[in-house]
Amino acid sequence: MAAYAALLSLARTTDTDRNQCKHLFPTDAEGTVRSIHDYVNFLLLFFKEFPEKVKRWECKIRDVAYKTEDIIEIFIWQRIQSRHEARDPSRMIKLADQLGNVAEEIGLIAGEVMEERPDHLPAAAISSSLRLSSNGDDEAIGLHDDLLAIKERLCGQSSDLQVIPIVGMAGIGKTTLARAVYDDSLVVEHFEVRAWVTVSQDCRKFVLGLVESMNLAGEQMLGDEFDETEVALKVFKNLYGRRYLVVMDDVWSTEVWDEVRNMFPDEYNGSRIMLTTRLLDVAAYPDSNSTLHEMQFLNDYQSWTLLQKKVFTNSNCPAELEEVGKKIGRSCAGLPLAVVLVAGFLSAVNETRASWEEIAENVNTVVEMELEDILSLSYTHLPHHLRPCFLFIGGFPEDANIHASTLVKLWVAEGLLRHENGCCKSLEEEAEEYLEELVKRNLVIVTSRKSNGRIKSCSLHDMVRDMCIRKAGEEKFxxxxxxxxxxxxxxxxxxxxxxxxxxxxxxxxxxxxxxxxxxxxxxxxxxxxxxxxxxxxxxxxxxxxxxxxxxxxxxxxxxxxxxxxxxxxxxxxxxxxxxxxxxxxxxxxxxxxxxKRVWRDDKNASPNSLPLEIWRMRQLRHVAFCYPYILPHPPDGSNLPLENLQTLSPVQNLVWNEKILQMIPNVKRLRLVYTLNQECHLHHLNYLHQLENLGVTGCHIFSWKGKNPIFPRTLKKLSLVGGGFPWKDMAIVGSLPNLQVLKLLDYACDDHCGMWEIGDEEFPQLKFLLIDRSPLRQWKTRNSPFPRLECLVLRFCWSLIEIPESIGEIPTLELIEVDYRNKSLVDSAKHIKENQQTYGNYSLQVRLV
CATH class of the missing domain: 3.80.10 (Leucine-rich repeat, LRR (right-handed beta-alpha superhelix))
Incomplete structure (x- = not known):
């Protein structure tokens, strides 16, 4: 909410200005700022403990917080820009008067709030720890018959190019059904090419989305101006002669089909186009003879089943809640999105009949209204600390695939998070937890996860975004x-x-x-x-x-x-x-x-240099560029380290020494790029005791000779690109106790024997292994390799004939992904899968890419 966010912002302003800009204030004003800061801390505490009691003060708190912040920050800016004017006595008197007035306003509000404070803390209506709900590949409840029908039409005998329209109202599950079919293993194997693009209301966005989904995008296609004829021809040629499936999700107009229909060749090979839309005329437009697949509402049993699954995951509903739970399910009127959203805040309240009855009464009164009202109900049940973070996401464009790392950094910079006393987590770690909470409440959709399981990107449903924007406007956020x-x-x-x-x-x-x-x-x-x-x-x-x-x-x-x-x-x-x-x-x-960013051996590159003054910027937390920059060595006399710096990426040709290590002691994510034949002293990295994510590109083999690089034990992710390290030296990497993700790219390992032999004690925590473009010829393992490996990806490993049989015996292994063009490797992966199935292990999947 805007009032809570305004208080968070003001708390940061008063605290920061009192510490760093203390000398800019006259003595009496400094004391007033301190008083304001204390009032703000009290109000924040009240918001946290008694969120239901603050509603009548929200507008007043928001307005006075904004006004106070303006007064302080304008004064600081004026002092920085013009010391002579800001030192004028009349200006100092005016500042003291303004601060005194707003301090009095805040003090009066705090006094009113104090009178409302109960003598004891009430039982929490919303638990601070949310129950983990499944957000992965859950079975699409109520869609079993739909799945079979669509799969039959996709993989059926007809060789003609067919358009399969899926039509229904917002929130009924069109995209859920399309996605479930698109990711079905039978469908994946049936089509040579698959592409998914969200169309929305912008035709040009569809064209760009299609070429990007098919990995055809070039520099000339990514701007606002591009040759549409050239793009259409490029797509046509790529699809020609191949059986393809294209999903056009969320189509709003017939003009979109008119624009793109000529991109799709009909070679009578069973290609398909699947289209989702809310509009019947749009669904019927591509082929008037095609049967529309119209989505049906869930029945009461399906609604209740979906509600239980979302609230209790794999557990059963307590008997005393079953009756009221079925009542809530019926109130959702068969709309899957409504069920999922209601389940989101059911998961956040106490499992008592009284709590559920209260929600049942609210749902009964609003479910027959617009779906926006159900979305608003979901927002109402958000705890105050999540509301500003949620509203902020509404600022991203419609259908945007939002990078979680970007969102986290923006939340931190906005001051939307507050460190609790004794908290050992970083603000970024807390922000990631906030995002996971919003996902669990079914307000944010995870579109992809990283190899370590953390959220990589996310998005908002169109209607959720509409509600988010409306709320943000109403609250002047x-x-x-x-x-x-x-x-x-x-x-x-x-x-x-x-x-x-x-x-x-x-x-x-x-x-x-x-x-x-x-x-x-x-x-x-x-x-x-x-x-x-x-x-x-x-x-x-x-x-x-x-x-x-x-x-x-x-x-x-x-x-x-x-x-x-x-x-x-x-x-x-x-x-x-x-x-x-x-x-x-x-x-x-x-x-x-x-x-694709390829930095190795780019002799023509002319990287920019960061200025020497970068070492003065002690508040820096993240420095990240799309291309390598040269980081100058710290100047003599620089003794104050950048203690807050967590991200530095990518830095070119950096030679490590003791001074560099002293200046960035807490860096967590580091990307290094080497284009020169030089000694880079990677063994010094062992002294970065907070380092968790390291990428090294183009560091040549001689850097390892004589003094192997000793990576810090804290390392969780390592990416090596180029360099040609000997396979036997991978034992050094294998000894890292916390390594979870390893990526070996572009001949990262290359020696004359081409053999990798892994010992029993190596890679104890590794979950994800990617080998891409490698001359590896022979791979040997002992009894129990990679005891926690979940995913193995092998791409462009043309010399590798087989995967060690023992890989299939890893109990945690879920997926082997191999290049479909390497037939011997494909046969090896399938053999491992079939062999595991004879032992009753049907969880292992093989994916061809």
Whole structure:
């Protein structure tokens, strides 16, 4: 909610300014700021303990918090820019007067709140620890007959190209059904090519999504301007002569089909196109003779079964809750999305009949209304600490595949998380837990997970996003601008704005703290004006297709309060970057995100250098670029380490020494790129005691000779690209006690024998192993290799003939993925699977890619 988020923000402002900018305030003002900080901490505590009692104060708290923050941050900015004016006695008197007034307002609110505080803590209505609900490949309850029908049409005898439309109202399970069929093992084996693209209301987005899904995207296709005829021909040629399945999800208009129909060849080989839509006329348009697959509502039994599965996972519902539970299921009117969302907040309340009866009464009154109201009910049951985080996600574009790491960094930079006393987790770790909580409550959809099981990317259902945007607007938390028209009142009172267009002007406003823009063709001419008039900005996320080599506006480096800066393109980072003393995150993304990044042996590359002043920026937490940058060695006399720095990626040709290690003692994620034939002293990495994720590209074999690199025991993920390390030296990697993910890419290991022999004690915690482009010829294991391995991926291993039989005996192994063109390796993987099935192990899967 906006009031809670405003208090979090003000708490950070008053605390940070009191510590770092204490010298800027007159003595009497400093004491007032301290009092305000204490009031804010009390109100935050009250929000946490008694969330149901704060509703009548929310608007007052939000407004006075925003006003207080403006007063403090404007004063600091003025002192930084012009010391002479800010030292003027009249200005000091005005500041003291303003702070005194808002402190009195906050104190009055705190006094009213104190009178309402109960003598004892009530029983919590919502448990702080959520029950884990299944979010993976659960059986699609109520869709068994639908699955069989669609699979029969996809894999049937008809050789003609067929369009199979799935139609139904929002939330009824169209995409769930399509996804279940698309991922079905029979369907995967039946089609040579599969592509999935969410169409939504933008036809051009479909074209780009299709070429990206088929891995055909080139630089010339990823901008706003591309040759549609050329793209269509490229798709046609790629599909020609191959049996393909294309899913067009969420189609809103017939024009989309008119635009793309000629891309799909009909070679009478059984190819299929599956289409989901809410509109009957759109469903019937591609082929009027095709039978529509119309989704049906769940019956009462199916609703109750789905509700139980989502709430209790594999456990049974307690007998005393079964009657009221069935009542709740019936109230959802057979709509799967409604059932899933209601299950989300049932999972968060106490398992008592009284709690469930209360929810049953609410559901009964709203279920016949618009689905938006059910979504609002789900929002109402969110704990206060999750509400601002959830509302923030609404600022991302429709159908966006949101990188979890980006979202986490933005939440931290926004100040939406608060460290509890005694908490040993980092803010980023807490943010990841927040995201998992939102997933468990079925408000956020996981679109992919990392090899270590953590969330990689996520999205919002269209209707959930609509509700999110509406709530964010009602609570004055965030304004999402989905048109180029700026409202008549302008941006004068907005705190956060989000837009997804390249032609929005006049977006500046004196109160703006956060700008999220996702579709800039280039840095617009209005940006200097925006930066000049929006000096209190903390978060600036500017995404789009920028040209390389642009100079950053000088006004950017006057944003004293900036904590998060993300741009797209290739920029020279000037020494003025050190003016941003509060900057936590610095990200430079590629304008071509689908383009494969190959850094090894790029002799023509001309990497940019970070300025020497980077070592002064002690608040930095994450420095991540799309291309390698050169990190200068710390200057003499630099004795204050960057203790907050967690991410540094990618750094080129860095030679390790004791000084570098002292300056980044807590780095967790590190990417190193080597293009020169030099000694890089990787053995020093052993002194980075917080390092968990390491990637090394192009470090040549001689770097290992004589003094093997001793990686820190804390390492959980290791990626090696190129270098040609001897296979026998993998024993060093195998000795790491916490390593969970290992990726060997692009001849990472290469020696004359081409044999990898693994001992019994090696890789005790490894869960994911990828070998890509390797000359490995022979692979030997002993009795119990990789005791916890879950996934094995082998790509472009042309010389490898077979997988060791003992790999199949690993009890945790779930998947072997191999290149379908390596027939001997495919036969070996299938043999292992068949052999395991004779022992009753049917969980092991083999996937051909």
């Amino acid at each position: 965030l304004r999402v601008m989905e048109s180029r028209v700026v409202p008549p009142q302008g941006m004068m009172n907005e705190r956060r704005i989000s837009f997804n267009r390249s032609d929005v002007h006049s977006i500046w406003g004196p109160t703006i703290r956060t700008v999220l823009c996702f579709r800039l063709q280039s840095l617009p001419s209005c940006w200097p004006e925006f930066l000049q008039h929006s000096r209190l900005v903390r978060v600036l996320n500017a995404a789009g297709n920028h040209h390389n080599g642009l100079l950053l506006p000088s006004q950017l480096f006057e944003l004293f309060h900036l904590t998060y800066l993300a741009l797209v393109g290739s920029f020279k980072i000037p020494s003025a970057i050190s003016n941003l003393v509060n900057l936590q995150t610095l990200i430079i993304r590629s304008a071509f995100p689908q383009r």
